[in-house]
Amino acid sequence: AAAATTQTTQESPVSSSTAPPTSPQSAGATVSGQAAPAVATTTTSPATANAPATETAAGVGAMSTEEELQVITSPIVGTFYRAPSPNSEPFVRAGSHVEPDTVVCIIEAMKLMNEIQSEIAGVVEKIYVENGQPVEYGQSLFGIKK
Template sequence: MDIKQIQDLIRFVSKSGVNEVAIEQKDFKITIKTTGEQTIVHHATASVPLQAPALPAAAPAPAAEPAAAVVDATNYITIKSPMIGTFYRSASPDKPLFVNVGDEIKSGTVVCIIEAMKLFNEIESEVSGRIVKILVDNASPVEYDQPLFLVEPI
């Protein structure tokens, strides 16, 4: 399912009056929930191992991780952005972060939110493991397929 189909589906659900729609395919799952105030999209895709050269050269280190830590990306799985938007580590500034470095996650765990076109899309992990590195700063713009997290499989 491409971004155009997702946008069309979101518009359809918003206009139809349906409260929730879930679609699951081979390596893709999306759930769209609507309320009177906002539409929330839960989106998950299969992740693939990250190759070392694919890391962005200017990836900032998060404050929660020691500056001296060096991560060998070849042994980890990456969680990538499924869309263009703004990356948020929590649901709102006064809410706790979804995940931190060192946290263990399971498949289906919400790891962040990406805001696109005034829609807040919860991004779920497709893998179980431990968060090793967060590759994006909070409230930063992200591109489609941009690495967001490195996960050590368990």
């Protein structure tokens, strides 16, 4: 008689890392020129409950321990673009000087192109994302040295 073997598999619970939508003004970057996404009120998910304590309420001003950079974070979920069109020069490059009203990138969300402003004066030291890359709410985009 042959002994039958059974194999069991455990399914891991699926968790979503997508943060609930919030208004662009709460993230520290200014969105101009387009309609802002609708705001949905939801309970805090574990992804947002475990947000780094170093970020300020505005999202801008979190200090990096590497070089003490001010970090510009994404105010919305979408696709990051460094230039206004595929054949155009980028808004900023590493080494570019920015003012608080300087447009540093565009984030496309739901077919709307949202211009993101620096809100800090300084020099762009790091660009954390590549052109065309999807970005999450609160993700680091640029490191600015004052």
